[in-house]
Amino acid sequence: MSSVQLGDISPIEKSIYLNQDILFLAQFFLGKFLISQVENKVCITKIVETEAYKAPHDKGSHAFDNKRTKRTEIMFHEGGVSYVYLCYGIHNMLNIVTSVQDEAHAILIRAVEPLTGIDFMKSRRKIKPIKQLANGPGKLCQALGITREHNGNPYYSAKSLIWIGDNKTISDTEIIKSPRVGIAYAEECAHWPWRFRIKDNPFTSPPAQVVYKFK
DNA sequence: GCGACGATTCGCT
């Protein structure tokens, strides 16, 4: 059985989230624990894939050009809270807001590896194969019961419904860097290698490669 | 008020 236990995990402290280097943080969070306690169902997972979204200059970011709207407002919050939004009217997407107040940096969690609470995740997803439970941004939210109601959730407290626990850092040589997924509209920004995956981890999301045509 | 669209997923051809 799984050797991971909730009592052995400590939250990553708030100060880490204030780091203004989002490319560092997006890689730092690889391998860390993402814990959901939604509906009193404890699920422990490991983050295996992330993407960085860095306003104001990133055309792929919802907060491009520091656009402040009701939806993006949480991205301007001080780092350490969640940004959850609905995509295509169906799927919730989970982000980690980072950096200092008024600097809208967000890290999209694209895939996690299920460790405990797997039966809860199977039940929410209505599928059996463990590899497909959370290998995509919409899938992991469904598996962990995460919705827009959890927007603004603090990650640095073990009392939160969703929080992030410390674990050993993945070395640079074990990280695959490639262009981000689903943002062809972002023009030159679409090519930036801001998608990060743990090498050889079977729980990362498709597509294996993203190819954007030049305009 | 209205229309267009999306940081995706799934099922079917």
Next chain:
DNA sequence: GCGAATCGTCGCG
């Protein structure tokens, strides 16, 4: 590989 699902958000006026 392709298209539908499905609805909150945003820009326009």
